[in-house]
Amino acid sequence: MQFIDRPSPNFDDRSLPVTMVVLHYTGMQDAASAIARLADPEAKVSCHYLVAEDGTVVRMVDEARRAWHAGRSHWRGVTDINSASVGIEIVNPGHEWGYVPFPDEQIDAVIRLVADIKQRHAITRGNVVGHSDIAPARKQDPGELFPWGKLARLRLALPRPTKNLMDPGWADSGFLLALERFGYDVSDPAAAVTAFQRRFRPEMVDGVIDAECRCLLLALLLPKPQGDD
Numbered sequence: 001m002q003f004i005d006r007p008s009p010n011f012d013d014r015s016l017p018v019t020m021v022v023l024h025y026t027g028m029q030d031a032a033s034a035i036a037r038l039a040d041p042e043a044k045v046s047c048h049y050l051v052a053e054d055g056t057v058v059r060m061v062d063e064a065r066r067a068w069h070a071g072r073s074h075w076r077g078v079t080d081i082n083s084a085s086v087g088i089e090i091v092n093p094g095h096e097w098g099y100v101p102f103p104d105e106q107i108d109a110v111i112r113l114v115a116d117i118k119q120r121h122a123i124t125r126g127n128v129v130g131h132s133d134i135a136p137a138r139k140q141d142p143g144e145l146f147p148w149g150k151l152a153r154l155r156l157a158l159p160r161p162t163k164n165l166m167d168p169g170w171a172d173s174g175f176l177l178a179l180e181r182f183g184y185d186v187s188d189p190a191a192a193v194t195a196f197q198r199r200f201r202p203e204m205v206d207g208v209i210d211a212e213c214r215c216l217l218l219a220l221l222l223p224k225p226q227g228d229d
Helices: 031-038 104-121 148-153 172-182 189-200 211-221
Strands: 011-013 020-025 049-051 057-059 065-067 085-090 128-130
Touching: 020 104, 031 049, 049 104, 085 104, 104 148, 128 189, 172 189, 172 211, 189 211
Parallel strands: 020 085, 020 128, 049 085
Antiparallel strands: 011 065, 049 057
């Protein structure tokens, strides 16, 4: 892929191998503001790549180094997600500045980038996640408008289950145990349910555990012949 290099000073050494991709939105008014902040040593935040609305990819931290994009987070037992992940910021004003759909050119570039990273590091589909998945109590991005289905159809992310949906009849406590097993931090139950819905049922994000949520989660947990690659 072609990149524009705009190095950020905000990085350090990894302590874990790369096993994840974390997708964010910038949540700022424009790409220039986001790039300036991610390169500001006072901000103490960064990412490996930023993808602009027109599909331009800006490389800010070498993948061999630990960028500072995930913050306090957790996924499938990993808590130093900065060490274990490649972070991609996608330019979008986000919920605070007027959340809008992601342009096709931008998503096409994200798909190419994720495919390249996933292949090089042998990352499983279940470890291509959003910021809200790893930090549900703090983050909403990339949000309910992000087209996870496009990535899933190319085996770059887990798909939303559509077949053989069965309600296991879990009580809320049982659902939360299953959600934790799937990978989420459930210390804030409502936030965890909301993050799950943003990812797998974005048309209705209300934080309420219902039959559809139970069906979707059970289907995601059931063994599949093709595995989680």
